[in-house]
Amino acid sequence: MRQVQHYIDGGGVTFGGESMEVLNPATGEPVATVPFADSELVDRAVSSANTAFQTWRHVEPAKRAGILRNYHRLLNEHSDELCAIITEEHGKTLADSAGELQRGIENVEYAMGISEHLKGEHSRLAGPDIDSWSELAPLGVCAGITPFNFPAMVPMWMFPLAIACGNTFVLKPSEKVPTAAVRLAELFTQAGLPDGVLNVVQGGQATVERILQHQDVKAVSFVGSTPVARAIYQQASEHDKRVQALGGAKNHAVILPDADLESAANAIMGAAYGSCGQRCMALSVVVSVGEGTADTLRDILGEKVAALEIGPGNDNLDMGPVNGGAQRERIVDLIESGVSQGANLVVDGRQHPAYQQPGYFLGGSLFDEVTPHMSIYQEEIFGPVLCLMRADSAAQALEIVNANPYGNGSCVFTRDGYSARQFASQVEAGMVGINVPLPVPVANHSFGGWKGSRFGDLAAYGPDGVRFYTQRKTITERWQSASDGDNMNFAFPSGSN
Numbered sequence: 135m136r137q138v139q140h141y142i143d144g145g146g147v148t149f150g151g152e153s154m155e156v157l158n159p160a161t162g163e164p165v166a167t168v169p170f171a172d173s174e175l176v177d178r179a180v181s182s183a184n185t186a187f188q189t190w191r192h193v194e195p196a197k198r199a200g201i202l203r204n205y206h207r208l209l210n211e212h213s214d215e216l217c218a219i220i221t222e223e224h225g226k227t228l229a230d231s232a233g234e235l236q237r238g239i240e241n242v243e244y245a246m247g248i249s250e251h252l253k254g255e256h257s258r259l260a261g262p263d264i265d266s267w268s269e270l271a272p273l274g275v276c277a278g279i280t281p282f283n284f285p286a287m288v289p290m291w292m293f294p295l296a297i298a299c300g301n302t303f304v305l306k307p308s309e310k311v312p313t314a315a316v317r318l319a320e321l322f323t324q325a326g327l328p329d330g331v332l333n334v335v336q337g338g339q340a341t342v343e344r345i346l347q348h349q350d351v352k353a354v355s356f357v358g359s360t361p362v363a364r365a366i367y368q369q370a371s372e373h374d375k376r377v378q379a380l381g382g383a384k385n386h387a388v389i390l391p392d393a394d395l396e397s398a399a400n401a402i403m404g405a406a407y408g409s410c411g412q413r414c415m416a417l418s419v420v421v422s423v424g425e426g427t428a429d430t431l432r433d434i435l436g437e438k439v440a441a442l443e444i445g446p447g448n449d450n451l452d453m454g455p456v457n458g459g460a461q462r463e464r465i466v467d468l469i470e471s472g473v474s475q476g477a478n479l480v481v482d483g484r485q486h487p488a489y490q491q492p493g494y495f496l497g498g499s500l501f502d503e504v505t506p507h508m509s510i511y512q513e514e515i516f517g518p519v520l521c522l523m524r525a526d527s528a529a530q531a532l533e534i535v536n537a538n539p540y541g542n543g544s545c546v547f548t549r550d551g552y553s554a555r556q557f558a559s560q561v562e563a564g565m566v567g568i569n570v571p572l573p574v575p576v577a578n579h580s581f582g583g584w585k586g587s588r589f590g591d592l593a594a595y596g597p598d599g600v601r602f603y604t605q606r607k608t609i610t611e612r613w614q615s616a617s618d619g620d621n622m623n624f625a626f627p628s629g630s631n
Contacts, residue, residue, distance in 0.1 A: 138168040138312045140175065140336055141319040143182040144329025149175055154309055154338075159225030159455040160446035160493045166223075168312040170337040176304075176344040179333040183275040183302035184350050186330030191272050191300045195249040198298050202246045204325035205294070209239050212321060216314060220285050221447035223311040225454040225494070226409045228447060231286075237574070238290030241595050244577040245298035251600045252299065261627070264612045270604035272300030273376065274352040277345045279366065281358045282457055283412045283516075285311035289318060291581065291595045292355045293332055299603040301353075302331045306345060310457060312336050346370045353603065355594065356380065357414070359514070360540070360586045367589035378602050379589040380582065382514040383542030386419045386535045387571060388557065390528060391427045393547040398569075399434040401547070405571035406520040407442060407498050410456045414587075415543050415565070415572050418515060419504070421523045421531040428524045432480060432502050435520070439481040439498040444488035455494040456517055462494045465517035469499055472510040472521075478502040483518060506534070514540070528553060536562045541584030543573050564588065 138156065139146035151172055155164040171179070209216070217231035226234070252270050260266040278292040285307065293303040307315035315334045322332050335341060345351055346369045353376040356366045360381030367379040387405075389398055405417040422428035447454035456462050466484060473479050479501055483489065486497020496518060504511050504521040511521055525531035535544055545567030546557040554568045564583040567573030575581050575596065582593025592598040 135164055136166045136313075138166050138336060139316060140169065140171060140179070141316050141332075141334040142175075142179045142330075143333065144323050146316070147175070156223055156310065156312060157458065158222055158493075159457050160448075160495075162459065162493050166313065168309050168336050170309070171335040171341045173340075173344045176335055176337075176341060176348065179304050179335045180275055180345075180348050180350050182330040183304055183333055186328055187272075187274055187302040190297075190302055190328060190331050193300070195252055195298070195300075198300070199246050199248050201326045202242055202248075202294065202298060205322050205327070206239065206242050206246065208321045208325055209235070209242065212317075216286060216317060219314050219317060220311070221454070223313060224282065224285055224447075225457055226412075226447050227450050227452075227454050229450055230409050230454075231447070234284055234287045237577075238287040240577040241290050242294045244596065245294040248298040251597075252604070260610065261612075263614075264610060266608065266610045268606055268608045270299070270600070271607050273603060273605055274301060275304065275350050276301045276353040276355070276603060277304045277306065277351050279306045279342055279345070279354065279356045279358070280308060280315075282308035282310040283409065283414070285314035286318060288357050289315055291357075291599070295595060295599045296353075296603045297327070297331055299600060301603055303333070304345065304351070305332070305334045306337060306341055307334065309336060309338055342366075343369075346375070347373055349373070351375060353377070354379075355602070357594075363589050376602065377590045378592055378594060380414070380594060381587050381589065382540060383414045383416075383583065383587050384419060384511075384514055384538050384540040385415060385417050385543045385545075385563075386421055386538065387417050387544070388528070388531045388535065388546045389420060389422045389427055389431060390546065390548040390550065390553055391424045392549045393427075394549070395427070395431050395434060398547040399431060399438060401569070401571040402435065402520070403438050407439070407453055407518050410453050410496070411518045411520075412457060412516055413572075415574050416516075417520065417545075417571055419511065419521045419523060421525050421534055423525050423528055423531050425524065428502075428522065432500075432522055435500055435522075436480045439500045439520070442486070442498045444486060444495055444497060445491075446493070453498070453518060456496055457494065459494055461517070462496050465496060465515060465519060468510050468513060468515050468517075469519065472501050472504070472508060475508045475510075477504045477508055477510060477521070480522075506537070528557070532557065532560055536560075539586045542587035543567070543583065545569075545571050545573055564593070
């Protein structure tokens with residue numbers, strides 16, 4: 135088995151303390167061991183980042199962009215290697231890994247335009263002979279705490295833009311998928327990034343807590359479950375840090391009676407069962423308007439779910455395994471609770487032949503006649519389970535969506551522009567799709583939900599990312615000529631003073 139390392143000050147670091155096995159979800163067998171950083175090692179990484187910040191902050195944005203261009207090229211050249219790492223440790227198909235990596239690379243492309251993104255504002259003659267302008271200054275050492283479900287994309291939501299803005303970075307990836315983060319850091323160094331600007335520390339809860347407490351860490355970005363996001367937000371805020379904490383989701387699709395149901399079903403399949411539903415933007419609930427719509431959609435989806443081809447991610451079938459044994463057991467328990475609480479189990483993923491294979495495979499499950507009191511509706515399943523609900527009208531469907539405590543993403547399927555416009559205007563979610571089942575914004579917009587799906591004022595990447603990783607400095611300047619007097623003015627200055 136390979137030994138995963140930390141990455142500090144431009145090189146790999148082996149730490150001989152506590153460690154954990156990294157499992158291949160397709161086999162259940164260990165493929166690597168990952169070390170856990172103690173407080174001393176976290177301090178070392180933060181110190182390296184803090185030292186590098188003193189120089190990196192003064193590097194011209196155009197030169198930072200040049201390093202990012204080199205990085206972009208290397209990411210594309212090493213894409214097959216990176217996708218193989220993601221598939222081995224996460225379990226998703228190679229095609230899904232390639233899609234994840236590409237969305238991460240798009241954020242590097244956005245960061246390459248940093249000279250434009252950092253432009254401030256200027257006001258000539260804000261007062262008599264007074265000019266005023268604003269600058270966007272870096273914060274210092276920033277940190278990212280990322281989940282298992284996107285080993286490359288979510289880290290690349292964070293560190294490329296933070297670094298482009300003049301900050302340095304400490305990344306703590308999920309201990310379940312540790313290798314991709316180190317390889318991303320190595321390639322950035324190869325692209326010309328100075329040592330210490332990007333560091334990776336492996337570990338668990340103790341590692342995270344030290345990051346949150348460290349006085350030299352100025353900002354923390356997090357993606358994960360809502361309970362942890364809330365805790366991260368509270369603890370980091372208590373230690374005077376800027377926080378961006380993205381939590382869980384229960385994403386709904388609303389199917390109006392005029393929708394093309396075959397087309398909608400195809401879109402729903404990818405959004406609900408792609409990556410085994412282990413996406414914060416996965417569709418987990420579909421609300422059909424009208425009994426005829428609901429019955430027809432159930433029948434179409436039932437056939438498609440039962441026909442899912444499942445196997446190791448390297449085989450590039452429809453689905454790979456879920457990420458771990460405990461996770462699969464939790465999903466199975468929720469399936470059982472759905473049956474016991476009265477939902478109609480149309481397709482039982484436990485009956486799929488892949489469920490009996492080695493590894494953590496589970497077939498797709500489809501529930502109909504789900505109601506809001508059921509556990510499968512209330513909890514974020516984070517697995518290949520789709521819940522179908524029924525509404526008598528578009529207004530009732532919207533009420534169901536808006537009553538949910540999460541507000542990450544939602545979508546509507548319809549051929550009617552007015553209905554789509556009304557839905558987009560009234561739905562309480564941060565990201566909305568119209569005939570688009572996964573409305574993940576492109577890199578020049580920003581990713582972020584509402585309600586229990588996000589804690590903190592700013593969303594991830596894009597324009598909000600620039601705002602998050604910088605602080606505004608406004609400068610007001612006046613130059614006096616030799617003939618100006620030294621008149622004292624005790625009144626509060628205004629534009630005319």
